[in-house]
Amino acid sequence: MDTIQPTPPPSSGLALHPSPSTDSLVSLNDADKVAVVDVSPLSIPELEALDADMLRAIDLFFDNNTDGALAVIRVRARQDALYALGEGIFSMIKAMTTFDMDHIATAADLLNHAEALAAAQLKLAAAAAAAATSSSSSSKLGGWFKGGAAMLGLGSAAAAPPLTPAQLRSTVIRAESSLIASFLYLFQESVMAFVRAGLGIRKSQNNYATAWKEYQARVAAVVAAGNGPSSPREALDRSMDQDTREGVQFGIGSLNVILSILPSKVSRLISILGYAGDKHLGFALLEEATVSTGVRAPIATLFMGGYHAVLSSFAPSVLGPTMLPIAARHLTHALTRYPHSLFHLLLTARAARTARALATSDALLHRALSRATSAWPEIARVLEFEACMNAMVRLDWPEALRIARDLQARTYWSPAFFAYTVAVCAAMAGAEHDTEVRKRLAACPDLVVRKFGGKVISVEQWVVKKCGVWKDRDATVGEWVPGLEILLIWNLFGCMPVPTLTAAYAKIVDALDRAASAEDPDALVVLYCILGAVEKERRDWAAATRALESIAEIEDQVKVETWVPPLAAYLRGVVALGQAVDENRQGAELRDAVETAKTWMGKAGKYSDFCFEYRLAFRIHLVTIQLNEWLGAETLAAEMMRMPDAKDLFGDLVHETDA
Numbered sequence: 001m002d003t004i005q006p007t008p009p010p011s012s013g014l015a016l017h018p019s020p021s022t023d024s025l026v027s028l029n030d031a032d033k034v035a036v037v038d039v040s041p042l043s044i045p046e047l048e049a050l051d052a053d054m055l056r057a058i059d060l061f062f063d064n065n066t067d068g069a070l071a072v073i074r075v076r077a078r079q080d081a082l083y084a085l086g087e088g089i090f091s092m093i094k095a096m097t098t099f100d101m102d103h104i105a106t107a108a109d110l111l112n113h114a115e116a117l118a119a120a121q122l123k124l125a126a127a128a129a130a131a132a133t134s135s136s137s138s139s140k141l142g143g144w145f146k147g148g149a150a151m152l153g154l155g156s157a158a159a160a161p162p163l164t165p166a167q168l169r170s171t172v173i174r175a176e177s178s179l180i181a182s183f184l185y186l187f188q189e190s191v192m193a194f195v196r197a198g199l200g201i202r203k204s205q206n207n208y209a210t211a212w213k214e215y216q217a218r219v220a221a222v223v224a225a226g227n228g229p230s231s232p233r234e235a236l237d238r239s240m241d242q243d244t245r246e247g248v249q250f251g252i253g254s255l256n257v258i259l260s261i262l263p264s265k266v267s268r269l270i271s272i273l274g275y276a277g278d279k280h281l282g283f284a285l286l287e288e289a290t291v292s293t294g295v296r297a298p299i300a301t302l303f304m305g306g307y308h309a310v311l312s313s314f315a316p317s318v319l320g321p322t323m324l325p326i327a328a329r330h331l332t333h334a335l336t337r338y339p340h341s342l343f344h345l346l347l348t349a350r351a352a353r354t355a356r357a358l359a360t361s362d363a364l365l366h367r368a369l370s371r372a373t374s375a376w377p378e379i380a381r382v383l384e385f386e387a388c389m390n391a392m393v394r395l396d397w398p399e400a401l402r403i404a405r406d407l408q409a410r411t412y413w414s415p416a417f418f419a420y421t422v423a424v425c426a427a428m429a430g431a432e433h434d435t436e437v438r439k440r441l442a443a444c445p446d447l448v449v450r451k452f453g454g455k456v457i458s459v460e461q462w463v464v465k466k467c468g469v470w471k472d473r474d475a476t477v478g479e480w481v482p483g484l485e486i487l488l489i490w491n492l493f494g495c496m497p498v499p500t501l502t503a504a505y506a507k508i509v510d511a512l513d514r515a516a517s518a519e520d521p522d523a524l525v526v527l528y529c530i531l532g533a534v535e536k537e538r539r540d541w542a543a544a545t546r547a548l549e550s551i552a553e554i555e556d557q558v559k560v561e562t563w564v565p566p567l568a569a570y571l572r573g574v575v576a577l578g579q580a581v582d583e584n585r586q587g588a589e590l591r592d593a594v595e596t597a598k599t600w601m602g603k604a605g606k607y608s609d610f611c612f613e614y615r616l617a618f619r620i621h622l623v624t625i626q627l628n629e630w631l632g633a634e635t636l637a638a639e640m641m642r643m644p645d646a647k648d649l650f651g652d653l654v655h656e657t658d659a
Contacts, residue, residue: 573600
């Protein structure tokens with residue numbers, strides 16, 4: 001018989017102490033109000049039947065039939081909040097593949113409409129509940145589910161009645177609309193974006209607070225009831241519909257996880273009232289949502305797989321051992337249900353690359369690209385971008401150049417970045433004369449268009465600075481290995497096969513030999529940082545440390561490449577930990593290495609006002625979280641810090657080259 005345990009409340013108090021009420025910023029017009037479906041008369045089975053087409057739309061969506069999915073959703077998107085939320089989520093996913101400001105605005109509008117529609121349905125349900133209460137106190141729960149007030153542990157008639165299933169459903173959708181909208185801004189790397197994300201998160205807390213209390217009360221009542229004629233799961237199903245239960249698990253789970261990983265610089269900006277989030281509670285709830293069969297189970301699975309696949313790439317050697325097994329488990333399982341899903345193939349390819357299974361990553365991207373162009377052109381650009389990165393990791397500059405040219409021609413994401421990437425790949429491939437490369441570089445600043453809150457995004461700030469560097473610097477551009485600098489910034493040396501690392505090492509040593517007499521501190525710190533990252537992956541710990549120490553010796557002379565010293569400090573911590581694991585240190589020695597790594601993270605975090613500041617702050621924060629978890633463990637072993645084998649992670653998906 002299955003059992004249900006009450007989930008402990010989050011340590012931060014999240015969702016139990018809501019912030020002051022914040023109403024929806026969007027109201028329905030008169031026509032929309034007339035169209036709203038009143039779900040208050042519906043029983044739990046009837047609510048689940050109403051939601052059934054939403055699951056059909058999700059299945060179509062992950063089978064790459066976006067038109068079919070939207071056709072199903074739009075039948076009810078102006079009538080029912082769940083379908084409006086589905087339309088908003090699909091639009092949000094599209095916006096996340098393009099980062100186009102118009103797409104982001106459209107997704108935000110749809111999610112705001114879903115919130116307003118949920119608020120309208122909640123108002124109708126609340127009125128119906130009040131009328132039912134006043135007409136007959138003896139039948140308060142009779143129309144909602146069998147079992148009555150005793151099941152929820154209501155001790156007296158004076159106690160506040162629980163929400164009806166319709167009220168709870170609308171409350172969850174309203175909260176989820178605000179939360180999903182905030183996701184649009186979390187990855188924009190700007191102060192204004194983080195502020196907008198914070199406002200959305202704070203707005204979602206009130207409704208999640210209500211839903212969480214109701215969920216906890218129902219779970220506690222089921223556990224208290226003990227063994228009865230029905231299983232605990234069946235008893236819980238009679239108190240709330242499956243999709244709403246998953247909505248609470250997904251919402252409270254993802255909210256706790258997101259809050260737990262925000263760096264202090266970001267959390268201060270968005271003022272989350274001191275809530276840090278409980279990551280372990282969040283993951284426990286998300287896991288519960290993934291094993292269900294309702295409309296949010298596939299979304300929760302995608303969240304779990306995507307979260308661990310993407311975040312592990314921020315620090316593969318530190319985060320990969322813990323995160324990649326979780327990513328692989330969820331993504332490979334999802335691919336059995338959605339074998340052609342472009343999103344799952346993309347994320348699995350990302351995870352495979354982080355695990356150094358580059359051939360497997362290439363195969364998965366090729367499998368997705370073969371369907372993407374006709375199914376969804378926007379995600380085809382994302383897949384091509386990842387394929388371009390894979391080509392760079394292989395040091396296949398002609399192939400990277402071909403893809404970058406295509407992305408530039410399609411004005412994907414940042415025209416300035418891809419114009420710069422084309423010039424860099426051409427210089428690395430030797431495909432064009434240096435004068436032509438410099439001509440391309442000179443044109444890049446005029447292509448800067450990506451702004452958020454009136455400020456140029458960090459990657460385009462970097463492009464403008466680099467173009468100024470090349471304008472003033474003598475020698476051929478390719479001699480300064482600018483392609484390896486891109487690999488450093490995107491943290492891709494950790495994904496590079498060992499033979500390719502050897503080739504990269506030879507290139508950087510040659511570049512350093514040429515730069516030795518240049519007396520250019522900005523050039524030297526970049527080259528030393530690349531060398532340190534490459535030596536780290538080659539496991540020459542002494543050489544990596546020497547290269548990074550060389551940066552510290554001249555960092556006060558750096559004028560342009562101010563992002564390098566903080567990155568070098570971060571790498572010192574990763575090197576210290578990697579050496580300890582490589583030498584198989586155990587016990588106190590290993591714990592000392594973890595402490596040393598944590599100290600270096602603190603030093604790196606003290607820098608400010610440089611390109612990619614929030615990106616590095618995020619990496620530092622993620623690594624620090626993992627280091628603290630290891631320090632809090634009863635036993636510490638080097639084995640838990642080693643990257644799993646690709647075959648163990650991905651099974652039959654692994655390419656024979658990576659096996």
